[in-house]
Amino acid sequence: MDSLTITINGKQQVVNADPDMPLLWVIRDLAGLTGTKFGCGVAQCGACTVHLNGEAVRSCVTKVSRAAGQQITTIEGLSKGNDHPLQIAWAELDVPQCGYCQSGQLMSAAVLLRENANPTDQDIDDAMSGNICRCGTYPRIRAAIHKAAQMQREGVKS
């Protein structure tokens, strides 16, 4: 059991954890942030996607030791007022159904949108096919990413 300093959504905190403990469970069970979800535990579904120094990682297979001293962003930190262009587009197009996978979908999409201001359908396939949605919201996720990209290009704040 080690004392590790981690920074989640800009907030530095010390957790007592085995260095091998997956970041997902540190975030959920030790830091108490439940927006990041457990879906498979083996990096197959993407429900646990968070940003580590801005890159999308599957927190269920990322050891906390790898995240120590790094910047971790979870869905709770994607924007201050639920106003990331993706979050706005998600709500406008009624993307979520059960909603369980959507934190991970948004965190994956946020990296895509940051790196690619005008993603094509193929770009969306490439970036989003690691995230499973059992409700089948894929057509709306695709449309919402296009919409958010347009909003971003037109200067809606991020």
Added chain:
Amino acid sequence: MNRRAFLQSGTILGGGLLISFTIPQANKLAALGKTTADAGFAPNAFLNIATDNTITVYLSHVEMGQGIWTTLPMLLADELDVDLDQVTVKHSGVGKSYNHTIYGIQITGGSSSTWSEFDRYRNAGATARVLLTQAAAKRSGVVVENCKTEKGHVIAAGKKYTYGELAAEAALLPVPQQVPLRPKKDWKYIGKGASRMDASVKTNGEAKFGIDIQFPGLLTAVVAHAPVFGGKVQSFDASKAMAVPGVVQVVQIPTGVAVIANHFWAAQRGRKALHVTWDNGAGAELFTTKQTESYKKLATTNGLAAQQKGDAAAGLTKASKVVSSQYVFPYLAHAPMEPMNCTVNLQKDSCEIWTGTQMPGIDQAAAAKILGMKPEQVKINVAFLGGGFGRRATPTSDFVAEAVHIAKASGKPVKMVWTREDDMKGGYYRGFCVHNVKVGLDAQGLPIAWKHNIVGQSIMGGAPMFGPPPPVDNTSVEGVKGSPYIAGIPDHYIGLHTTKEVVPILWFRSVGNTHTGYVMETMLDELAHAAGRDPVNYRRALLKDHPRHLAALNLVADKGGWEKPAPHGRYKGVAVHEAFGSYVAIIAEVSINNGQVRVHKIDCAIDCGLAVNPDGVKAQMESGIIFGLTMALYGEITLENGKVQQNNFYDYRIARMNESPEINVFIADSNEKMGGAGECAVPPTAPAIVNAIFAATGKRIYNLPIMNHKLTQV
């Protein structure tokens, strides 16, 4: 699940819609002459208006993605005369007032939430509006005819009161038994729709699912289950598990051994370190291959009659041509994204439970029975469901009961969490089944005899709360029984062999229609081909007396351009099926690449009667289509030596973004009886896809999933 099944199970309380209002606490107090100012105004179980003007709508049906969090408030708001942004939504607790208006228990299922509540929630809003208007009239000294409502206010004698201001006075008034409902022309939300009221909390991490419950002192439990269904713990050694840092206790429960720890990961590691010796029992003799052979054999004999007319065997001898096919369907796991979980906080005289469940009343009763408590001592808090699809409506309350047993055995507050593997191997599947079909055609290629036998387990046999199961479980035959294609055939027989297996099965999004729709609509394609007819025109001929099937079929054929050739290298297939009172027709467009199918486009038309929330209907069509696509392409649970061979999403695949086709949904303008939306797109999707595969390859697929077949374009 199916409405008809419930009707036949004889558990319905009276006929038609049951409109029941509770006399709320406030009005009971009023009757006793006590003050009610603090209680606010609760004219019925579905609505509370607090004096601070907080307007809360309580949902008798749970939100699992289908959008009822928005649709039920829409119904109420149109009558109450409020904007939805003035409304707070909550799941109800357990109570008789929240029982399903038709099924008689508290349940979300059967694609019934909207149509079954259409009158009750409108009445709830209208009742409140009448009382609030009366309160304003009384306060202003005018007659109610001189008062009007407007967006959460009553305007009386030139003064505007918020509903909250009137709540305490309205609560003292007697609740009218009958209130007028607004005519269609005055509907603001109904038929037009509204944005999802849960979208915001489902985009920022705030939405609380069962797995998200936290409170000080709460521990996490992971359970070691028997590797074979029906297996029992023979002995176990917890010493290595207890040595894992964070593990606090290991307890035996009826379904296995639970490892309780400070957090999930410690519990999971503890389970890995745990040594259990299992007595697998007779379940270890189950092999999918053997099951397939025995079911196939049985299917060639007549089962108990589900529907019959004339003499099917004799009819077949008169046919110009006989088409025979046998179909095999695997077990399927629902695999909702949120694995099963349940949190239990057990006190001496009470128990509080948090979970995502489609049947909270059944779960409450199950927990009470385990604990030796009365149901009212058990409080169930229903969180958002991270997917349901039927899996969270277990007659045995399997995952709730398991968590309650852990709490009881350990004496600790616990959140039991299943891993994905637990869920995949945990049973309560769509049942394995086989169909054997023989159809006789006349010289014109039209069916004159139909012999159809189905072999499979019974869902209702595992659902004692609906009474003793009938000899023929309707959920096993629905979709064949009652099929518009068969009803008019002079000689037909639909039979059912009900089998028993150790594997528990359950309703799975669209229930029996998952396989019956497939069989009917692929067989129809075979018959059309045998008759040398166009698949759409052939169906039109047979459906001429079934206007709603025709409406959906014609709409999709028209909008989807059935007559136009598909783009080069692509092929089309069609299917139409009724389920849960709605009629859905689908055209799939596919191509074949490297031996596998690629679904490019799905056009879908639905006649569901009035579409209360059209975009919600559209979303459910998209959802059902992708669910059906997954089922068709990949869905398969197999067993060897009684052990489930699949583990996680790497070997139980779910369709992903790159496989998601273009989907176009067309809603028929219909004044017919309202049906459901949540399930009805599933049944026609798979047959439309494989009918398109036939067009491309000349190969019929009689056993799903498609991934097991090597496809070659002709």
